[in-house]
Every structure is written in structure tokens, then in C-alpha cells.
Amino acid sequence: MLQKVLLVEDSTSLAILYKQYVKNEPYEFFHVTTGEEAKNFIVKNPPQLIILDLKLPDISGKEILQWIRDQKIPTAVIIATAHGTIDIAVTLIQNGANDFLEKPIQADRLKTSIKNHLKNNKLEMLVEDIQNTFNYKKYQGFIGSCLPMQAVYKIIDAVAPTNANVFISGESGTGKEVCAEAIHYKSQRYNKPFVAINCGAIPRDLMESEIFGHVKGAFTGATTDRKGAAMQANGGTLFLDELCEMELEMQKKLLRFLQTGRFTPLGGSKEISTDLRIICATNRDPLTELNEKRFREDLYYRVNVVPIKMPPLxxxxxxxxxxxxxxxxxxxxxxxxxxxxxxxxxxxxxxxxxxxxxxxxxxxxxxxxxxxxxxxxxxxxxxxxxxxxLTSSTKVSEKPQEKQNNVTPIKPPANLDPPLHTAATPNIENDDTKTINTNLIRPMADIEREVIENAIDYCEGNVLNAAVLLELSPSTLYRKKQIWDTYEESD
Structure with missing residues (x-):
């Protein structure tokens, strides 16, 4: 969508001239002649940039500027002024205007100014979006605003209103059931039951009865008819956690249920129809389970319509x-x-x-x-x-980092000369041990913060420009600043 520029100018001849200047530029250029027309236009269709004449027939440009700022309209304002009112224009910049152009406005000056302010406006909107993202602290039972979780939230928002099957994967404890509940409570089924079954916690010989129910006499101890989870969740959502723990024969029956929406209770002879949504989850790697023949390929493709990967903490x-x-x-x-x-x-x-x-x-x-x-x-x-x-500077994992990344650490050659800055370091008599000047060692996190803060200071606080200099994305800098600010607030 093209950005919009509004010219508020009572001189029709000047407006025609300015329109001619920018006729080939990649934005829409509109013109009104009075302050009231400007207000009506801004309310109905807020522009990204306003070029505002100070002297209008009904309302002064100063009053229009004040109204724009009072209404918190996210637009840049350039004051168009004659030579004799430059001092007034400077004062208005202090009161919220972004720039001023001296009349008569030259073509190159007009085009350059519009281009720069539209670009700044676009960047400010990007920054606002990023900041809004990081302020997103709570979502449907989740706590957190990191980018991986933002991706999860967006998928939930997109898939919840539909009936598409969802397959949630992730390590134990990452919140797979919370994710399933979020999908349910943001769907049209929110006022119907949400029933969760842990396939890894139910004995195999009871799994069919647990999901599809049974009739009286189906097995020893079945003294009455019992509704299974599929009937309990009728109209709502059935969540099958740890699906890969389910035995293959039961997977086959589940597949048929997913295909037809019908099932037969254990020991029964009559098929029953239900209207429900099934969400599945696993803490295993589904593709590994497929390769090892522990998970049916046809079931995998049936449940894996919309995959959601829960990030580890x-x-x-x-x-x-x-x-x-x-x-x-x-x-x-x-x-x-x-x-x-x-x-x-x-x-x-x-x-x-x-x-x-x-x-x-x-x-x-x-x-x-x-x-x-x-x-x-x-x-x-x-x-x-x-x-x-643990030491605070060491990140512990279940496996060594080198093994996790399939990287073999490289040993330096035995005859490698020591770094120059350690040449004056005294040695201990034991040849196998060297004294290390710890004053020369700093945590990498401290060095990274110093470099980033120096770049932001160099750019006079402009994080976007600093990101360009550092060849990083703006979101990375905002995320790191948020971490530092969080720690400082807690002190």
C-alpha cells in the first residue's frame, strides 16, 4: 500500500506546482485548502506525512499542529513557511513539528524532504511493532514475549478458528498442553469440553477403552457402559499427548476415527459419530519414530496438518x-x-x-x-x-556442547607461540602450568554489551542506525536491551 502525503495549502497555484514536482514519486499526494478540511481528511484517512502551511484562512497552522499532537496521530509534520516566519517555524519544531521548508519550495528540496520523512515514519512504525512484540508478556496461559514464542502465538491465532489438525512437538515441560488449551479456548469450541489423554501414562490394554469407551461385559471388570474421551469431548477438543507412545494397532484405529469421525466402543457393535477436534503432541522426534517403524506414516500425515514446535526454555x-x-x-x-x-x-x-x-x-x-x-x-x-x-558463566546441558553440535574441538599446535599480551606473565616452576593474567579476561557478554552500547551512543541513541552499523537486525538489539533493562530494574 502506498504511503500518503497531505499538503495543507490555501494557494491553489502553489499546490498545482508542488503536485507537478512529485507526480512520478512512489506515494499518494493529496491537497486541501483549509484547516477544517485537513482535520476531516486526517481523521478519515490518516496520512504518513503532512506539509502544513502556517497561514490558513480558517485555522492557523500552529493550532492544527497542536491538534495533531493532542490527538496522538502518528504522522510527521513539515511546516511550510515564508522567510519572515522562520523563527516561528523553529519554535514549532520545538513544539512537535518534524521539519520546515522555506517558501518558495524547490522541487529537489521538496522531494528529498518527503522521501526522508516517509522513510523515518516507516522505521518508527517498525520499531513500535518490535516494542509491542516485546511487551507481549502473557498469552492464553503462556508467559513470555521472546521471538520463538511470538511465532507460536501467531500460529495459534491462525489455526484456532479452523478445524485443521495440529501436531505439537517439543521437549517435556515446554508447554504442549498449554498450547493445545490455547488453541481450544481461542476457537469456536471454547465453551465445549477440553479433554486431555496422556498416551504414555495409560496401559496399552486400556488405551482403546480410555479413548473410545466400552460396553458392559467388554472385559473383566467392565460392569457398566463407560463413555470414552471421544464422547466426553464431543463438540469440543480431544488432546492426545505423547502420541508416539501409542502402539501401532491402536494407531490404526485412531487413524480410521480421524478419517470418518466414527468409532465403535470396545465390545460394542454400533458405530457412534462425534463432532470434535483432535490435537496431538509428542516429546519425541516424529521422523525418527517413522524411520524406526514405531509411528504409522499415514497417521503422521493425517495429524501433522499444522505443526507447532515448542521452543525449549x-x-x-x-x-x-x-x-x-x-x-x-x-x-x-x-x-x-x-x-x-x-x-x-x-x-x-x-x-x-x-x-x-x-x-x-x-x-x-x-x-x-x-x-x-x-x-x-x-x-x-x-x-x-x-x-x-554451577558457575553462572557456564551453561550446562545434558550433553557436551561439542557433541550436540557434532563439532570436534580443534587443539592448537604444540609449537604455537603464546599471545603477545601474555609474554610478560610470570611462569610457575612447573612447566605444565602457566599463570594466567585474569585481568585480561572478560566475559563475552560484557564485551558484547559494550560494543552495542558504544554503537548506539555513536548513533545518538538511534537503535536502527546502530543495528545497521553492527550488521544486526533491530529486533536483536531491542531484545538485548530488554535483557539489560530487566536486570537493572531488578537491582
Whole structure:
């Protein structure tokens, strides 16, 4: 969609001239002659840029500018002024105008000014979108605003109103059931049942009865008819967690149910129809399960219409802190404890841990702290295992990082000369041990922050320009600034 420029000018001849100047430019150029016409135009169709004459027949340009700023209309305003009123124009810039053009306006000056201000307006809108994204702290049971979770939220918003099958994958504790509930409660079925079945927690010989129900006498102990989850969720949503744990024969029956919408209770002879949506999830790699013949290929393609990959907690940046604070306040209130904040060094340790148990593990650790301690702030000595055995600068994972990335560390040649800055470092008599000047070593995170802040200072606070200089995306800089600001606020 083309951007819009509005010229507010009572001189028709000048307006015709200016239109001629910009007739080949990639934006729409509109003209009104009075202040009231300008207000009506702006309200109905807000432009990205307004070129505003100071002297209008009904309302002064100064009043129009004040009205624009009072209404918080997101548009740039250029004051068009004659030579004798330049001082007034400068004053108006201090009061909210973006620039001024001296009459008579030259063609090149007009085109360049419009181009620059439209570009700035577009960048400011991008910044606002990014900031709005990062302010998105809560969503349908989720806590967090990191980019991976934003992608999840967008898929949920898109798929919820439909009946498409959804297949959620992710490590244990990442919130797969929360995701399924979010889809349900944002759908048209929100006022109908949401029924969850954990396929890995039900004995295989009871799985069919659990999902499809059974009739009296179907097996020993079946003394009455029983409705299964498929009937309990009628009209709503059936969530099948850990689908890859289901045995192949049961997968075959589930596939037929998905294809026809009909099933027969265990021991019964009459088919039953239901109207429900099925959402499936797994903490395994579905493709690996396919290759190992533990998961039916036809079922996979039936349920995997819209895949959602839940990011592990270690990839969610400052969401870790937001989630920890949420659980801290929740459990402190439940248990009548005084906890109200987390110390910065503790937050750093939380952010540098790999969280193999994901959100569930973080929740349990915060619960442990609240139950066993009584303080106003979470301190380092409050942390239980394994966090109390880790250094804050080391990120621990279930497997060595080199193995996870399939990278073999490269050993330097034995005859490699030492770096010049260590030449004056005294050696210990033992040839196998060298004294390291630790003053020369700084955490990489500190160096990164210094470089980014220097770039922003050099660009006079303009984060977008700093991102260009650093060859980074603006969202990366805003995310890192948010992390630093979060830590400083907690201090």
C-alpha cells in the first residue's frame, strides 16, 4: 500500500506546482485548502506525512499542529513557511513539528524532504511493532514475549478458528498442553469440553477403552457402559499427548476415527459419530519414530496438518526471568511468604542454565525456594541442586556442547607461540602450568554489551542506525536491551 502525503495549502497555484514536482514519486499526494478540511481528511484517512502551511484562512497552522499532537496521530509534520516566519517555524519544531521548508519550495528540496520523512515514519512504525512484540508478556496461559514464542502465538491465532489438525512437538515441560488449551479456548469450541489423554501414562490394554469407551461385559471388570474421551469431548477438543507412545494397532484405529469421525466402543457393535477436534503432541522426534517403524506414516500425515514446535526454555531469553517472577509471586501469595523479587546474580544464573526439564523444572525450583526459605529476595544460597553447583558463566546441558553440535574441538599446535599480551606473565616452576593474567579476561557478554552500547551512543541513541552499523537486525538489539533493562530494574 502506498504511503500518503497531505499538503495543507490555501494557494491553489502553489499546490498545482508542488503536485507537478512529485507526480512520478512512489506515494499518494493529496491537497486541501483549509484547516477544517485537513482535520476531516486526517481523521478519515490518516496520512504518513503532512506539509502544513502556517497561514490558513480558517485555522492557523500552529493550532492544527497542536491538534495533531493532542490527538496522538502518528504522522510527521513539515511546516511550510515564508522567510519572515522562520523563527516561528523553529519554535514549532520545538513544539512537535518534524521539519520546515522555506517558501518558495524547490522541487529537489521538496522531494528529498518527503522521501526522508516517509522513510523515518516507516522505521518508527517498525520499531513500535518490535516494542509491542516485546511487551507481549502473557498469552492464553503462556508467559513470555521472546521471538520463538511470538511465532507460536501467531500460529495459534491462525489455526484456532479452523478445524485443521495440529501436531505439537517439543521437549517435556515446554508447554504442549498449554498450547493445545490455547488453541481450544481461542476457537469456536471454547465453551465445549477440553479433554486431555496422556498416551504414555495409560496401559496399552486400556488405551482403546480410555479413548473410545466400552460396553458392559467388554472385559473383566467392565460392569457398566463407560463413555470414552471421544464422547466426553464431543463438540469440543480431544488432546492426545505423547502420541508416539501409542502402539501401532491402536494407531490404526485412531487413524480410521480421524478419517470418518466414527468409532465403535470396545465390545460394542454400533458405530457412534462425534463432532470434535483432535490435537496431538509428542516429546519425541516424529521422523525418527517413522524411520524406526514405531509411528504409522499415514497417521503422521493425517495429524501433522499444522505443526507447532515448542521452543525449549533455554532458547527463550528473558522469558526465563518473567516465568520465574510469575511463579515466585504466585507461590509467595499461596504460602503467605515475603518473597517479592529475584536478585540480579540469581537471574543471571537462571538465564545461563540449560533447563533440561524446561518450564516444569523452573516451576519446581521456584516452588522449592518459596517453601524452604523466608526472605524478600531470592538469593544465591536459596538455589537447590543442580543450580547451586554451577558457575553462572557456564551453561550446562545434558550433553557436551561439542557433541550436540557434532563439532570436534580443534587443539592448537604444540609449537604455537603464546599471545603477545601474555609474554610478560610470570611462569610457575612447573612447566605444565602457566599463570594466567585474569585481568585480561572478560566475559563475552560484557564485551558484547559494550560494543552495542558504544554503537548506539555513536548513533545518538538511534537503535536502527546502530543495528545497521553492527550488521544486526533491530529486533536483536531491542531484545538485548530488554535483557539489560530487566536486570537493572531488578537491582
Amino acid at each position: 533455554r532458547e527463550r531469553d528473558t522469558d526465563i526471568i518473567d516465568i520465574a517472577r510469575f511463579f515466585l509471586k504466585k507461590y509467595a501469595k499461596e504460602d503467605n511468604k515475603k518473597f517479592r523479587a529475584i536478585k540480579r546474580n540469581v537471574e543471571l544464573k537462571l538465564c545461563h542454565y540449560s533447563w533440561p526439564g524446561n518450564v516444569r523444572q523452573l516451576q519446581n525450583i521456584i516452588r522449592n525456594i518459596v517453601v524452604l526459605h523466608n526472605d524478600t529476595h531470592v538469593l544465591m544460597e536459596h538455589l537447590p541442586e543442580p543450580l547451586n553447583k
